[in-house]
Amino acid sequence: MPHYLVLVDQPQLKRSGTRTTNQPKRISKQQGEIQRLYDDAKLRYNQSSWSSLLETLLSAKNRPTVNKIVSLGLGSLYEKSRDQSRRLKQLAMLLGVADYLRLKGSPEIAIYAQDPSFTKADDAFLRSLGVQVLKTPSPSDLGEAGRIIDDKTLLYSPFLTMEAYELLLKNCAMELLLGDDFSVLRSKWEKHTAEHKQVELLMKSGVSKYQRRAIRGDGFWGEEDWHFPMALYWRPSQRINGQTGARNEKAMSQFDQVRRLREDAPRSRL
Numbered sequence: 001m002p003h004y005l006v007l008v009d010q011p012q013l014k015r016s017g018t019r020t021t022n023q024p025k026r027i028s029k030q031q032g033e034i035q036r037l038y039d040d041a042k043l044r045y046n047q048s049s050w051s052s053l054l055e056t057l058l059s060a061k062n063r064p065t066v067n068k069i070v071s072l073g074l075g076s077l078y079e080k081s082r083d084q085s086r087r088l089k090q091l092a093m094l095l096g097v098a099d100y101l102r103l104k105g106s107p108e109i110a111i112y113a114q115d116p117s118f119t120k121a122d123d124a125f126l127r128s129l130g131v132q133v134l135k136t137p138s139p140s141d142l143g144e145a146g147r148i149i150d151d152k153t154l155l156y157s158p159f160l161t162m163e164a165y166e167l168l169l170k171n172c173a174m175e176l177l178l179g180d181d182f183s184v185l186r187s188k189w190e191k192h193t194a195e196h197k198q199v200e201l202l203m204k205s206g207v208s209k210y211q212r213r214a215i216r217g218d219g220f221w222g223e224e225d226w227h228f229p230m231a232l233y234w235r236p237s238q239r240i241n242g243q244t245g246a247r248n249e250k251a252m253s254q255f256d257q258v259r260r261l262r263e264d265a266p267r268s269r270l
């Protein structure tokens, strides 16, 4: 396999929180391609209204403070399929959120990722971006992630399996969850189907304890990704300095109204 020498410059690395030297690094052609796709997704994320909305939602006053982000179910990034681009976008969003939280005052935030389908190449790529890889013996086990998720964790789980969500909501105490929009997911299935019932049960048993805001925005999550709706969930009644953050919630309701108006307007392709 051909190898390339790339000189990774320091300012670029600062945003991703990765290596600390600017020594030339030997990488494979495939890793170079993944890196390029990832860089492109990260740029689009940073420039999108999707990231602006997400950052507004994360910065509302009543959001819990977190010191780590745990990603579950990112899927293999190297696997060549029509899912690859979406997975790299999910990775870009994960690191974009970490960048934002670090800038906002949590510089020590740690990033972890776990997926039983990660290959060695996935592990190496994630580590090169400063992500610590966790292991699980099987999909029906929360593995190492289950042992570190606590109330200071932002759980990041776009399109994790329903089975893993069930385990998660039953056994873990995270205060903040960025993942599937279960309300939209439920409405995608006919009422009598097993899938509808499964999402319904999940919502009744665990998700209903959280408040939810849907995430929408242009320039990043394209038409091809709209089958994968996302939302931010957090536990209510967090009081910070005696305030409930109600003003921010009001501001967000207005934001939602504007968003709805925009959604009703015809969309152009990205």
Ligand SMILES: C[S@@+](CC[C@H](N)C(=O)[O-])C[C@H]1O[C@@H](n2cnc3c(N)ncnc32)[C@H](O)[C@@H]1O
Binding pocket: 072, 073, 074, 075, 076, 083, 086, 087, 090, 114, 115, 116, 117, 136, 138, 139, 140, 141, 142, 143, 158, 159, 160, 161, 164
């Ligand atoms: C439907 S796929 C979604 C993959 C990716 N997020 C996407 O949008 O294409 C669900 C993923 O959850 C992973 N998964 C299942 N059980 C898990 C567990 N216990 N811990 C972490 N990941 C898990 C699977 O391996 C799979 O990659």
